[in-house]
Amino acid sequence: MAFSPPSAVPKTRTTVPFPRPPVRRHGVPFARDLASYGARTALITPQGEVSYRALAERVAATAERLGPARRLVLLAGANRADALVVHLAALSAGHPVLLVPGDSADTIDALSAAYDPDVVARPDGHGTWTLDERRPRSAHTLHPDLALLLSTSGSTGSPKLVRLSAENLQANAESIATYLGIRDTDRAATTLPPHYCYGLSVIHSHLLRGAGLILTERSVSDADFWEEFRAARGTSLAGVPYTFDLLDRVGFARMRLPHLRYVTQAGGRLAPERVAHYAESGRRAGWELFVMYGQTEATARMAYLPPALAAERPQAVGVPIPGGSFRIGPVDGIDEPDTGELVYSGPNVMLGYAESAADLARGRTVEELHTGDIARRAPDGLYEIVGRRSRFAKILGLRIDPQRVEAILGEHGIRASCAGDDDALAVLAIRAEGVDAARIRRLVADSCGLPPRAIHARTVPELPRLASGKPDHEAVRRLARESQAPPRPGTATDDLRTLYAEILDRTDVTEDSSFVSLGGDSLSYVEMSLRLEQALGVLPTDWHTTPIRELHALDATRRPAGSPGRKRGLRRTLDTGIALRAIGIVLIVGSHVPVFAVQGGAHVLLGVAGFNFARFHLTAHERPDRLRRLGRSIARIAVPSIVWITLVLLLTREYDLANIVLANSLFPQDNSDPEWRYWFVEALVYFLTGLAVLLAVPLLDRAERRSPFGFALALVAVGLVGRYDPWGLAHIRHHLSPTVVFFLFALGWAAARARTTAHRLLLTAVLLITVPGLFPGGQPLRTSIVVGGLMLVLWIPTLPSMDPLNRLAGILAGSSLYIYLTHFHVYPYLRDDSPVLALLVSLAFGVTYGAVATRLTRRLS
Template identity: 80%
Template sequence: MPFARDLAAHGDRTALITPSGEVTYRALAERVAATAERLGRARRLVLLAGANRAESLVIHLAALAGGHPVLLVPGDSTSTIDALTAAYDPDVIARPDDHGTWALHERHRTSAHTLHRDLALLLSTSGSTGSPKLVRLSHDNLQSNAESIAGYLGIRQTDRAATTLPLHYCYGLSVVHSHLLRGAGLILTERSVADTAFWEEFRAARGTALAGVPYTFDLLDRVGFARMRLPHLRYVTQAGGRLAPERVAAFAELGRKSGWELFVMYGQTEATARMAYLPPALAHERPESIGIPVPGGSFRLRPVDGITAPDTGELVYSGPNVMLGYAETPADLALGRTLEELPTGDIARRAPDGLYEIVGRRSRFIKILGLRLDPHRVEARLEGHGIHAACVGDEDALTVVATGTADADATAVRRLVSEGCGLPPRAIRVLPVSELPRLASGKTDYEAVRRLAREAGSSAPAPGGDDLCALYAEILDRTDVTEDSSFVSLGGDSLSYVEMSLRLEQVLGVLPADWHTTPIRRLRAPDTARRTTPSVPRRGLRRSLETGIALRAVGIVLVVGSHIPVFLVQGGAHVLLGVAGYNFARFHLSVGERRERLRRMGRSIARIAVPSAVWIAFALLLTREYDLANVVLANSLFEQDNSDPEWRYWFVEALVHFLAGLAVLLSIPWLHRAEQRAPFGFALALVALGLVGRYDPWGLAHVRFHLSPTVVFFLFALGWAAARARTAGQRLGLTAVTLVTVPGLFPGEQTLRTFIVLGGLVLLLWVPALPSIDPVNRVAGVLAGSSLYIYLTHFQVYPHLRDHSPVAALLVSLICGVAYGAMATRLTSGLLSSLQALTRRSRSAHRASLTPEAARGG
């Protein structure tokens, strides 16, 4: 295959940009040649665990160059690898070993199969289900498809495309092949476009091309793609399912303004990825169209019974990229071409301007979240488990109408379907019925099933079980969790990350430092597990504990214990301010889109202010020690005697004031952009601003200056900067600032208090996690997760017990705070959910009032 054999012809041009450095075409050719020699001259069937890594790509190219048919499977799905190994008995399996080192596992020295001379690649059309039905592709299919795509995209040697899609997916593979054909560069990455680090890598590599499925474009909206400065970006491609016409038009217009082109494409695995594309110049005028056939291909419309509209029928494609045929058993690997043209199963219309439009599907095959599946196979799988069901679906969800399915059984049904077809649980809706709707003939009435699905609404129930998606859905109270979601993308914040990190650590082992921005798919991947799990298997209770969680737990114990007092070790609350700044940067600023940042800040303010105001109002009625300024968290704005009890809630007020002020600050577009361009520099500027308040040259602070928000803001800013520090030099500089500015904060000689604050901030800066054991993690998780509520409530709890037993006063204070936290979390979450639902209904009603039907009164 020319593009795999002729890599050296591109010389010292950059072929791959990887996390560990760049690889030239000459070096890549040498690695491919060495691997091809290991595979040998005799053709063998090679099962390759696909991954967006240099090792996987080298093996793929070596097999193609040496004439070995490749069975390309998802590298993160052990069940798929096992199923297809059992079904096809590959001669060689290429995958990482237990230590993460890629290896060729030879199972047969000579092939156990008769392999047709044209056979080059075997791909699944059904994702990671392990279905034995595969698409057989030839060398000519791959070469002609790469040439066609490179031609209409106008790929140049200077282009650099990011691998935003998996290698085992035909669309992702076509990006690789077409760019290698032209001697262009590939930015090899496994990061999601929702990850801030992806865009740092893309800019650094001068990326020119992005590829995405419809869900990718949803993520682009979330991260503020429209506001990004990507000076080298030349084109964006979309395939893998229908993108709504209004979205096509919007992205086409964005591209026009930003200097890049949008290519909307249509294809199937059976056509080696691409059959049609919409020329960018027409994307704004004809966004509903799939465009014209790719170079070398052609369409015809085959009549369909019951369809009488002119120029409408089943779309049939012809071209050199049409597959050889399907394979369902090893014997099929000996077959040559079994079809000359490809009936797509789509009903299409040819418009007067020559462009094609998809208007429906001929069969019941459906595509959900870019994954094509056959509902009949899902029903057969459930039937095999004694469940009678009928399945229908749209682009977003599969609805399973099943008989006799109670709530508990619905979870089991959802899991069975998810395991069988590869859909995430959140995209599967289970509806229990006493009997399936039937036609007079006794056959299932699928139109009635569709009506049931429509009536059930568009929200899929939260997944259950021990799946990571279910874990995220449970803790974050979300029903839209997918394998591409991350803690940050789902709106996780400092109040939920404690439970999330500890639960994940129990499931996965030691977590990577960037777990909160890592998609679930990568967290569950075998290579991630190998990177994040200790080299020596853990035994018994050994665990690790994030430093931020440990500081929150210890800090709140120090606060309560010193107030009783059980001991006098002050400084815990000031350490908690630094941790708050650290978490603010991690969870709010990892989201690139400005409106989403502000929405999350507002939610965090509500989650702090609402339970605080409720409890302080209760304390006001109970003790009369407070006033309305405390209830509205504004006491620190007024001059007070430093011995007044009103100052007890200075910490909560400071947090709310900081978040509100920063929400206003970052709502200003140019400041938002400045923070995104220079995250660490922006944080340092805030540290400098905080130091003005810290040293108070104009004497504006209250008497009790070390509790005033304006004075302690620099601690919050130091925590923020600690989260943004990426290099040892940045950490050293920040450490120096901390060591110079914290001493002298507290009045008098308070050496221990100063060292407590210094130690907490330095730990936060240099030590991501501490060794621990499981019982300690459990206790720390509860205390850290409830630290705000313990702080709120302990002033009203410990006075009743401290004279009898200070230790008992401490324990009861902690327990009461945890209990109030559980209640307050439910209260606040319910309130926010109700407000969001009300907002959605209001928007829906407003949109409905603008439709022509509404204007006509019907």
């Protein structure tokens, strides 16, 4: 797309001609015309692709359900196909939509009480959107132009909404599609929530042009997001400044995204140096950066910075969008030329505000939009935002009204003064019984949707005021900022950051960190998951890649502010991998004593190890970081093993140097027992080391990132060659040879990468065909244990459990390596007297060795 250089930008009032699109009364054209794109792909979802024809049929069926009589539809928004169908059905049939965040029950309840919707569309307990039709006809007088109601201030539940018309929506979508040059071959990921005008504009503008939407609710910090994006041949990403923080963390600049055409940024000011950095990154990688400026009151967009100017003029918001225009309004106290309040005109300017249901009958009350931003028109014709006239703050893409936050805190008996800037919301509160910074952050986060890290809170004896008696907002910002300090481990047990810092031994934990981003692995996963479940209740299956702020928000939706912690003994779930590690080590030790003869536990644990390898090491981080983390995990397995075997060798002389260096499998040996005891540890270290070498090759690293499941499946195929050992590489104990059992590790890896039922069915077939015959003499029970354990990993992510079982499973699973290492030299002293006691003491001794080894490792680190 070509743009004029800065010198060519006109110096008069800037207006880009753009015809107003025709709009049918009581309906938005792009929502009515979906079927015109026929078999083109409209949606790419985790369940598969949906064509425009199929989407149009679903929309038409839902529109028929809504009926011909206009009704107010409250929709719990989400980047899910069901929610989008309801939204488009209402827009196409002329039913005004009140779009609210689907993950905030408080906001849904508050706006339902304020506006008394005729229909409420929200998910049922199974994640399917259902229509609660409260009345056949509207209880309200709905203005003929009204199409959409959006909040201006995040998710505070404030009754003040923006009233948008069908013409607003169509004009804004047309304008955005024009300056971005959206094609019907484009595919945009839904990186922002649909109740936010920016996220919604991405959806509307792409549907207008017959492009595809990659419907996902994953964060860009999640490795699975990038798998979905690459698999769908994604061409565009949209982000607020916070999104770009996450992109920095996952090494976006070095990612290979062959189909990416452009990246858009809005939702707050991105520092000029970062704009220039991303513009240059895009130039090298072949995509363009569009910096944009907008407000909900303008349906989404008012200005954009042409990509050709991003590196040269990164401090500018650019020029008006097609069809829009700016003027500079006078502001008292500002005498600089071409500087004042930015005022916008265009067909996307809202009808006006609504503060109650009675306002739904009102027509247009606003002709031009006074943005509240102080702007300067530069000599080259580009506009720059230099300040704010109002107290509104845009933080992490959310427009926050500090006065509204003060009112919310007042409802809880807390006198406070709030001020905001581009980075955080500052809150000072009068010190009182039961009022502390943690509670303030929790209340504000719950009410306005900000993560706690973006809330600077402090209690003071008196609120600062100016000589005039007005609140001193600058002092509020300064004092609240001074209160921020890194969390001190051990002083706030309910602080998730403290918990992560304690278990992962990190000092750089932030609200944006996740277990995987902090270098968590399978050894720390057990303790972390169980401690989190005690704090938060049932965890989502992807908690290990979920940022702390989102886990905190999840907890906030389940528990009222100030309520006591989780009760012990409640019904829980237990991660299947943790359960199998706990059961597997008990089976191994119990069969060796023997208390019983149920073998197969070690081979199941190989599959679990492969599963965890894919989850914790094959992240979106760049190759050097992946390899460093993998090296640390190898050391955490090898070092305690070498130390223990060396100690036992000195005491018993049962082993030799090959055992100490975990190389027994590499040398010809006889069939005596002691030297084969640590085959499992050797195999695991070989696998991890070999894969580290493999993934150090840039070509193979890129192949794994492009096709995660395909790469894993290729390794399964390689493993199956070793499974049947055509070249006689296996040692005398065939079923314990690393070359033979690698296929189980690879199957676990592939299970973690399986995304569809077809993937899982394929792996199930491989399991059922290849595991039988692995063990000498058939051993049907052992075979069944291995097949059953890996089937659980493949199909069932969590198992029902109870707190006591979770704690016991966590102790055993977290110490499984150390129990395996030590039990050979514990149970022989007790088994003749009491096999059960020998089992219990072996488990307890291993747990103790694990605790000592972990503590020493952390101290040495």
